[in-house]
Amino acid sequence: MKLEAKIPSGPLEKKWDRYRLEMKLVSPANKRKFEVIVVGTGLAGASAAASLAELGYRVRCFCFQDSPRRAHSIAAQGGINAAKNYQNDGDSVYRLFYDTIKGGDFRSREANVYRLAQVSSNIIDQCVAQGVPFAREYGGLLANRSFGGAQVSRTFYARGQTGQQLLLGAYQALCRQIALGQIEMHPRTEMLELVVVGGHAKGIVVRDLVSGQVTSHAGDAVVLATGGYSNVFFLSTNAKGCNVSANYRAYKKGAAFANPCYTQIHPTCIPVSGEHQSKLTLMSESLRNDGRVWVPKRPGDNRPVGQIPEDERDYYLERKYPSYGNLAPRDISSRAAKEVCDQGRGVGPGGRGVYLDFADAIRRSGENTIRERYGNLFEMYERITGENAYATPMRIYPAVHYAMGGLWVDYELMSSLPGLFVIGEANFSDHGANRLGASALMQGLGDGYFILPYTIGNYFAHCSQPRPAASHPEFRLAEAAVKERTHKFLSIRGRRTVSSIHRDLGHLLWEKCGMARNEASLKEALEKIPAIRQEFWENIIVPGESTEINQALEYAGRVADFLEFAELLCTDALMRRESCGGHFRTEFQTPDGEALRNDAEFAYVAAWEHQGEGRPPLLHKEPLVYEELKMMQRSYK
Amino acid sequence: MNLKLRIWRQKNADTPGHFVEHDAPNVTPDMSFLELLDTVNEELTLQGKEPIAFDSDCREGICGMCSLVINGIPHGHIKGTTVCQLHLRHFQDGQTITVEPWRARPFPVIKDLIVDRGAFDRIIQAGGYISVSTGQAIEGNALPIPKDTAELAMDAAACIGCGACVAVCKNASAALFVAAKVSHLALLPQGQRERERRVWHMVKAMDAAGFGSCSNTSACEAVCPKSISVEFIGRMNREYMKSLIKAQFKNT
Ligand SMILES: Cc1cc2nc3c(=O)[nH]c(=O)nc-3n(C[C@H](O)[C@H](O)[C@H](O)COP(=O)(O)OP(=O)(O)OC[C@H]3O[C@@H](n4cnc5c(N)ncnc54)[C@H](O)[C@@H]3O)c2cc1C
Numbered sequence: 001m002k003l004e005a006k007i008p009s010g011p012l013e014k015k016w017d018r019y020r021l022e023m024k025l026v027s028p029a030n031k032r033k034f035e036v037i038v039v040g041t042g043l044a045g046a047s048a049a050a051s052l053a054e055l056g057y058r059v060r061c062f063c064f065q066d067s068p069r070r071a072h073s074i075a076a077q078g079g080i081n082a083a084k085n086y087q088n089d090g091d092s093v094y095r096l097f098y099d100t101i102k103g104g105d106f107r108s109r110e111a112n113v114y115r116l117a118q119v120s121s122n123i124i125d126q127c128v129a130q131g132v133p134f135a136r137e138y139g140g141l142l143a144n145r146s147f148g149g150a151q152v153s154r155t156f157y158a159r160g161q162t163g164q165q166l167l168l169g170a171y172q173a174l175c176r177q178i179a180l181g182q183i184e185m186h187p188r189t190e191m192l193e194l195v196v197v198g199g200h201a202k203g204i205v206v207r208d209l210v211s212g213q214v215t216s217h218a219g220d221a222v223v224l225a226t227g228g229y230s231n232v233f234f235l236s237t238n239a240k241g242c243n244v245s246a247n248y249r250a251y252k253k254g255a256a257f258a259n260p261c262y263t264q265i266h267p268t269c270i271p272v273s274g275e276h277q278s279k280l281t282l283m284s285e286s287l288r289n290d291g292r293v294w295v296p297k298r299p300g301d302n303r304p305v306g307q308i309p310e311d312e313r314d315y316y317l318e319r320k321y322p323s324y325g326n327l328a329p330r331d332i333s334s335r336a337a338k339e340v341c342d343q344g345r346g347v348g349p350g351g352r353g354v355y356l357d358f359a360d361a362i363r364r365s366g367e368n369t370i371r372e373r374y375g376n377l378f379e380m381y382e383r384i385t386g387e388n389a390y391a392t393p394m395r396i397y398p399a400v401h402y403a404m405g406g407l408w409v410d411y412e413l414m415s416s417l418p419g420l421f422v423i424g425e426a427n428f429s430d431h432g433a434n435r436l437g438a439s440a441l442m443q444g445l446g447d448g449y450f451i452l453p454y455t456i457g458n459y460f461a462h463c464s465q466p467r468p469a470a471s472h473p474e475f476r477l478a479e480a481a482v483k484e485r486t487h488k489f490l491s492i493r494g495r496r497t498v499s500s501i502h503r504d505l506g507h508l509l510w511e512k513c514g515m516a517r518n519e520a521s522l523k524e525a526l527e528k529i530p531a532i533r534q535e536f537w538e539n540i541i542v543p544g545e546s547t548e549i550n551q552a553l554e555y556a557g558r559v560a561d562f563l564e565f566a567e568l569l570c571t572d573a574l575m576r577r578e579s580c581g582g583h584f585r586t587e588f589q590t591p592d593g594e595a596l597r598n599d600a601e602f603a604y605v606a607a608w609e610h611q612g613e614g615r616p617p618l619l620h621k622e623p624l625v626y627e628e629l630k631m632m633q634r635s636y637k
Numbered sequence: 638m639n640l641k642l643r644i645w646r647q648k649n650a651d652t653p654g655h656f657v658e659h660d661a662p663n664v665t666p667d668m669s670f671l672e673l674l675d676t677v678n679e680e681l682t683l684q685g686k687e688p689i690a691f692d693s694d695c696r697e698g699i700c701g702m703c704s705l706v707i708n709g710i711p712h713g714h715i716k717g718t719t720v721c722q723l724h725l726r727h728f729q730d731g732q733t734i735t736v737e738p739w740r741a742r743p744f745p746v747i748k749d750l751i752v753d754r755g756a757f758d759r760i761i762q763a764g765g766y767i768s769v770s771t772g773q774a775i776e777g778n779a780l781p782i783p784k785d786t787a788e789l790a791m792d793a794a795a796c797i798g799c800g801a802c803v804a805v806c807k808n809a810s811a812a813l814f815v816a817a818k819v820s821h822l823a824l825l826p827q828g829q830r831e832r833e834r835r836v837w838h839m840v841k842a843m844d845a846a847g848f849g850s851c852s853n854t855s856a857c858e859a860v861c862p863k864s865i866s867v868e869f870i871g872r873m874n875r876e877y878m879k880s881l882i883k884a885q886f887k888n889t
């Protein structure tokens with residue numbers, strides 16, 4: 001495997017223009033001859049499918065939910081970034097680029113990030129035109145808020161439901177193309193294999209989740225927009241169905257997996273309440289605009305909030321990071337919370353929580369203003385905890401939230417397998433070792449509306465590998481593999497539920513490869529994962545049949561892939577002997593506990609190639625060459 | 638706490654269903670209702686029995702996937718809440734709880750508590766969008782929209798498409814769902830050009846899918862997890878009347 005990022009030469013700000021000038025086009029009459037398979041209908045998949053269909057390509061689109069509108073993107077709360085500089089506060093494409101690179105701890109590609117910042121403005125325009133009801137000022141113009149890791153206000157939002165509104169915009173565009181016959185939509189259908197013919201990705205094998213039927217779909221290209229893998233940790237803020245399977249199946253068919261150890265822990269989630277917990281709920285980071293984070297100064301201080309005087313409170317983010325304060329980036333805020341809890345200063349049951357306090361903001365701006373800004377978040381908090389956060393501070397704790405790692409892609413968003421494109425959270429491309437708030441929505445829509453529709457044409461214009469028939473022997477083989485695996489799950493008939501094993505895996509990863517990792521913990525995880533996997537394959541019980549709705553069976557397939565993928569994640573984390581962004585190795589930190597990068601040895605993208613069952617994956621390094629910025633130690637002080 | 642559940646079990650769309658009783662001992666008030674079902678399912682699985690099939694994904698009240706009727710009320714008795722956000726602290730120890738799927742002809746049950754809501758997608762496909770292809774947009778701030786208008790549009794746009802409104806309606810009317818989308822887009826300047834065409838086509842698709850007509854009981858608003866107002870139904874009706882006057886697009 002040879003990794004070629006295909007970054008255009010020339011000055012940074014001209015690269016994308018230059019690419020578009022030099023790429024080959026497919027004529028309108030020829031576009032309808034190409035069929036594109038899009039897996040996923042989140043912001044990335046829905047926007048790509050709609051845009052490709054508008055251009056004239058024929059599209060087949062898949063998702064596992066009952067409607068494309070329910071993709072996990074719907075849950076994004078806080079907002080979407082764009083370099084509009086509407087606030088006249090000094091924002092620019094260059095500043096958004098710079099903030100994103102710095103936020104990512106200098107582990108992303110300059111050219112990709114710059115392009116993302118360039119298209120960010122177009123995204124907002126497109127969404128407004130679709131009718132996305134963004135928040136507005138009294139004058140009728142678009143409103144902004146600020147978000148972690150930035151000193152300008154560039155985040156656009158629709159109450160606390162930004163992801164929902166953006167997704168509905170893309171979903172509606174998708175629906176328009178379905179009605180026009182340009183898109184064939186397959187909801188409740190799960191991709192279980194990628195099919196490669198002549199070295200090119202040319203189709204997928206899917207299972208209809210209602211009838212259980214396994215079928216093949218051939219295309220001229222396959223686009224994976226299948227989201228992130230945070231659920232490998234069992235508990236995360238992701239929807240229950242989020243999984244790594246599509247990506248992992250592609251990895252096993254030859255697509256390189258990049259930086260799997262870059263996972264993001266979000267600082268503001270509702271703490272775990274018990275063993276029954278099925279997922280964690282995020283409280284949007286936008287709350288940190290007005291909420292102040294604190295814990296008691298004294299360990300073991302369990303007095304009620306009202307009895308802890310001001311001077312016995314430690315507003316530790318404001319203390320440690322005076323210029324960013326409560327808006328310090330996610331990785332830094334999360335670790336700071338863990339640190340104070342490790343010191344015994346955590347609050348709430350189990351001592352795994354810190355306060356997010358709105359008392360000052362309410363005094364300053366009034367309860368109504370706060371309600372207007374965050375009403376639905378406060379309601380959500382009350383529903384889950386039974387507590388009123390206008391009266392008493394919220395309790396929050398970090399939780400796994402986002403996967404920066406993903407399938408490796410080049411500048412064209414094509415994986416190391418020709419014809420396989422990967423967009424949205426499923427790829428690794430733009431966030432380096434840490435993603436800034438409100439940038440995932442931007443990336444998903446940037447990829448889907450404005451980047452992939454161009455780059456995929458360049459692939460078609462150069463491609464000599466024709467679309468195979470869905471009866472090609474490779475499809476038969478892949479179908480047989482799917483059926484065999486299904487049969488295996490159903491026939492083990494052991495004594496453990498899939499979910500209990502997933503819990504074991506998640507617990508191990510969270511403890512050994514979570515917010516802080518080190519050589520010993522990672523080696524321990526790597527030793528224990530195979531045992532959990534063996535337990536799975538020998539002892540799970542999946543009732544029911546394969547020819548009907550069988551949610552336990554769907555889940556078994558996803559967990560089986562998590563169990564292999566977890567090993568890749570830990571292998572990557574062990575290999576990367578430095579701390580950067582969300583990847584914090586306790587051996588590598590500055591005297592005051594900040595992440596200590598090692599640019600001399602690790603300024604590269606780690607792309608892993610599958611070498612076959614039972615063999616260790618092979619590491620490929622894509623050097624990160626910085627032409628514009630100098631790598632430096634991040635500081636948010 | 639201990640609860641007793643009466644749960645609707647149905648093998649598939651073609652087989653009649655029935656209630657089955659399940660005990661849920663030792664559950665805690667912090668659990669969500671779906672976590673309760675998870676617990677029951679773990680138990681059933683260990684006994685080699687088929688777990689209860691139900692839809693859910695985000696489990697935070699936004700994806701619209703979860704869809705259970707709890708003691709006769711879609712999403713349960715707490716206002717403004719989806720069933721994934723309904724916690725057991727709202728139930729009493731020892732209580733018997735009846736759990737059913739959405740019941741409405743256009744939403745056939747396909748297994749246990751899962752229904753097919755494809756009809757909603759078809760209504761949106763009929764016209765629930767603004768026709769603007771990628772790249773055709775003008776500068777975002779070139780089109781100022783009064784804050785109040787944007788807020789009202791957002792009130793309507795907040796619909797999560799769960800279908801509780803249909804499930805509670807004795808006529809299985811989809812009026813609130815359709816009205817929410819019609820209003821969201823008709824309120825905004827971007828949505829003006831297709832205003833009549835949109836409502837006309839969406840209402841036609843709604844009727845074709847077999848949803849009944851609205852008889853103004855407002856039961857839908859009461860169970861809507863986003864508390865979407867029935868005033869939008871009035872707005873849709875006015876939009877529809879206006880569309881009838883302009884007939885030129887009807888065959889397109
Ligand atoms: C609670 C929460 C809040 C967030 N808030 C913000 C925010 O404020 N701002 C921000 O920028 N980002 C936010 N994020 C991150 C952001 O929402 C996600 O990164 C982004 O939406 C991912 O979009 P996507 O299109 O890549 O994937 P998703 O939206 O996850 O979509 C994945 C799609 O793939 C399909 N799929 C997956 N596997 C298969 C398969 N095997 N077969 C068929 N279909 C499959 C699914 O059905 C789905 O349609 C938040 C994330 C969470 C969890």
Ligand code: FES
Nearest residue numbers: 694696701703721
């Ligand atoms: S599971 Fe998403 S709204 Fe209930």
